[in-house]
Ligand SMILES: Nc1ncnc2c1ncn2[C@@H]1O[C@H](COP(=O)(O)OP(=O)(O)OP(=O)(O)O)[C@@H](O)[C@H]1O
Ligand SMILES: Nc1ncnc2c1ncn2[C@@H]1O[C@H](COP(=O)(O)OP(=O)(O)OP(=O)(O)O)[C@@H](O)[C@H]1O
Ligand SMILES: [Mg+2]
């Protein structure tokens with residue numbers, strides 16, 4: 369079972385869009401995927417129409433419930449979700465107070481039955497206790513970055529945070545890919561920033577770039593991932609090609 | 622002195638772009654503006670090339686320093702800044718622990734000399750102690766919203782948070798405007814979401830919409846606000862027209 373988190377404390381970088389779309393593209397290939405929504409804003413849960421009011425993820429993080437008690441099926445074959453809710457805001461403060469609070473999610477994921485091939489964790493845009501839990505509990509990170517210069521500055525901080533988590537809590541943690549998102553080919557700026565990313569971070573940057581495609585912005589209101597909402601649009605094609613890159617890494621895993 | 626914060630815990634909604642661009646457009650009219658960067662990612666500080674390494678804002682929030690000790694001039698006449706830095710991450714945890722920690726910024730702003738006409742506070746994409754401080758310390762809020770359906774869901778939570786802050790800590794707090802940002806007229810989706818925003822929130826939504834304009838994404842790397850980087854582009858025009866709306870509200874103030 370591969371465990372992956374989409375992290376970047378810069379807001380709006382494409383974490384949720386990547387977590388949901390990549391999950392759906394992986395499920396399409398027959399792999400079984402569990403998406404864990406660790407963002408109290410619950411955008412991923414709302415997108416796949418999962419029940420948002422449940423406290424179960426909070427109860428699992430802070431109390432005795434198991435993660436498998438919180439799993440729901442989605443309308444996409446092969447894709448299950450552990451939904452988030454506003455209750456998680458309480459977890460942010462309480463996890464920061466408990467000793468070894470950052471390790472709660474790692475225990476919960478460790479106790480999951482071996483039913484899924486992939487676990488993807490969507491993180492909030494913050495460096496708080498929930499993101500710290502994700503960094504302590506997965507082996508791989510994908511870092512979505514909007515192809516704007518303003519997004520570049522935060523990347524160094526993200527990589528520094530990853531380094532700290534690797535040294536302190538999770539020696540197996542590695543960055544499996546930086547994903548350039550919302551690349552608008554109608555401008556020079558987007559491709560220029562992608563060039564700068566490749567120049568600075570080399571092979572860490574996925575060869576797939578996700579192009580700006582309004583269909584990706586539309587599909588959350590239809591409760592479907594892009595692979596079902598508009599299977600022939602560029603958004604679906606780009607996330608399928610990203611899924612291929614992720615699958616090609618399986619050999620290394 | 623008017624005190625305004627740009628808030629929205631949804632990441633990437635245009636908080637920093639609005640705080641910096643609106644500040645610069647107000648300064649252009651001869652008003653004196655102080656921009657306070659309350660986001661540990663320090664995007665506004667980096668944009669106006671303010672020194673990011675200083676601990677002074679942290680010392681003011683947690684210790685005895687005054688806010689006026691942390692003020693720097695920018696390259697824009699009439700626009701000063703209190704820069705942020707990674708040190709502020711420490712404030713997030715420590716403010717949450719101190720009694721009445723949410724009221725620190727209100728005291729600091731209250732002690733400012735009467736030198737500025739406007740104080741604008743840029744907030745991080747989180748509902749933590751720093752944003753709580755902003756909600757407790759300003760009288761007015763502008764809520765930038767990206768014109769995407771995914772951004773609509775969070776808006777209700779933001780307004781609920783404002784209501785709670787008004788009841789508990791700051792009875793004078795009011796929403797002065799919801800600002801539709803990154804409206805891409807080349808798609809149907811953008812204008813459709815603006816229509817939904819107006820239908821649901823009525824006059825709270827500013828008549829000015831901020832169009833998607835790549836010049837706004839480019840200018841942070843040149844250390845200049847849009848009014849100086851490309852004074853004739855649509856981004857500069859839109860933020861000038863937003864500044865007019867803000868100025869027209871002065872009569873009520
Ligand atoms: N390739 C794309 N083309 C067009 N729109 C996109 C694309 N990727 C993401 N978006 C839109 O950009 C906005 C930000 O994306 P998203 O919400 O996935 O980012 P995030 O990092 O999860 O945000 P947050 O920091 O709030 O968690 C959303 O409105 C989404 O619909
Ligand atoms: N009108 C616009 N046209 C084009 N790009 C824009 C526009 N407004 C903002 N942007 C870009 O969108 C991205 C998000 O904007 P910004 O960083 O201001 O949002 P934010 O709410 O401050 O994000 P965070 O949640 O990380 O604080 C940035 O890369 C910015 O350059
Ligand atoms: Mg998200």
Ligand SMILES: [Mg+2]
Nearest residue numbers: 636637660664
């Ligand atoms: Mg910002």
